Amino acid sequence: MPELPEADAARRRIADTCLHRTIAGFTLGEVTHVDLPSEAERARLIGTQFSQTRRHGKYIFAGSKDGPWMHIHLGMSGSLRVYDDGDTPPDYARLTVVFEGDRRLTFRDPRKFGHVKIVEDVDDFIAAKGLGPDAMQIGDNAFAQVIGGTRGAVKSALLDQGKLAGVGNLWSDEALYRTGIMPDTKASDLGSDRIAHLHRAVQDIMGHVMEKNADYSQLPRDWLIHNREAGAGCPRCGGTITKKTVGGRTAYHCPDHQTA
Numbered sequence: 001m002p003e004l005p006e007a008d009a010a011r012r013r014i015a016d017t018c019l020h021r022t023i024a025g026f027t028l029g030e031v032t033h034v035d036l037p038s039e040a041e042r043a044r045l046i047g048t049q050f051s052q053t054r055r056h057g058k059y060i061f062a063g064s065k066d067g068p069w070m071h072i073h074l075g076m077s078g079s080l081r082v083y084d085d086g087d088t089p090p091d092y093a094r095l096t097v098v099f100e101g102d103r104r105l106t107f108r109d110p111r112k113f114g115h116v117k118i119v120e121d122v123d124d125f126i127a128a129k130g131l132g133p134d135a136m137q138i139g140d141n142a143f144a145q146v147i148g149g150t151r152g153a154v155k156s157a158l159l160d161q162g163k164l165a166g167v168g169n170l171w172s173d174e175a176l177y178r179t180g181i182m183p184d185t186k187a188s189d190l191g192s193d194r195i196a197h198l199h200r201a202v203q204d205i206m207g208h209v210m211e212k213n214a215d216y217s218q219l220p221r222d223w224l225i226h227n228r229e230a231g232a233g234c235p236r237c238g239g240t241i242t243k244k245t246v247g248g249r250t251a252y253h254c255p256d257h258q259t260a
């Protein structure tokens with residue numbers, strides 16, 4: 001499921017290939033249960049250009065200073081594909097932005113949990129959604145307050161988009177694995193040093209994934225992601241990777257070195 005680094009890679013794809021091109025129209029795939037802009041909303045974008053992109057947590061935006069903005073949420077399995085007319089279009093296409101000339105931008109979504117919306121103002125949208133600060137932007141003190149101040153499980157705190165926007169199941173497990181913290185430890189029981197360590201781990205891990213454009217094969221071999229199954233050997237301590245349910249989510253961890 002796409003998290004902050006995967007959403008950022010998708011945002012970058014728009015920034016690198018789709019800016020300053022006039023939108024000529026849209027085509028829709030066979031649409032069922034996918035939340036897409038209405039015809040009237042789509043019409044507002046025709047004739048305009050995307051001149052900038054933004055991302056907050058897992059939320060992607062493309063638009064211009066005065067709006068409106070196209071907002072994309074990748075959901076469980078969505079992705080963005082850029083191609084040129086004449087190339088084979090992607091499967092599971094839900095909405096395609098047709099730019100003047102050959103360029104096309106497609107939102108594909110096999111499992112149909114993502115959405116595309118038109119929003120007037122990005123900051124207003126983020127506030128109305130109740131999203132916390134972006135996980136790559138949050139400072140030490142704010143992180144200590146929102147995560148360290150939580151009485152529930154630390155993994156659940158990291159996943160709560162209202163506290164911190166952008167961290168999901170995969171990268172919360174990776175950060176806890178790196179810092180030796182058990183996923184169900186009460187966040188408020190962790191000392192300030194451990195909370196600061198966790199903050200650095202979250203940003204370092206997601207920064208690294210962004211640097212590699214979310215290509216997991218380029219991530220270091222001793223990361224949990226390459227060994228993320230029950231019974232796998234732990235490359236850090238030789239222990240055994242185990243899974244347990246924390247706050248309704250599956251947490252992979254190594255009980256031999258995640259002891260805090």
Ligand SMILES: [Zn+2]
Nearest residue numbers: 234237254257
């Ligand atoms: Zn271990």
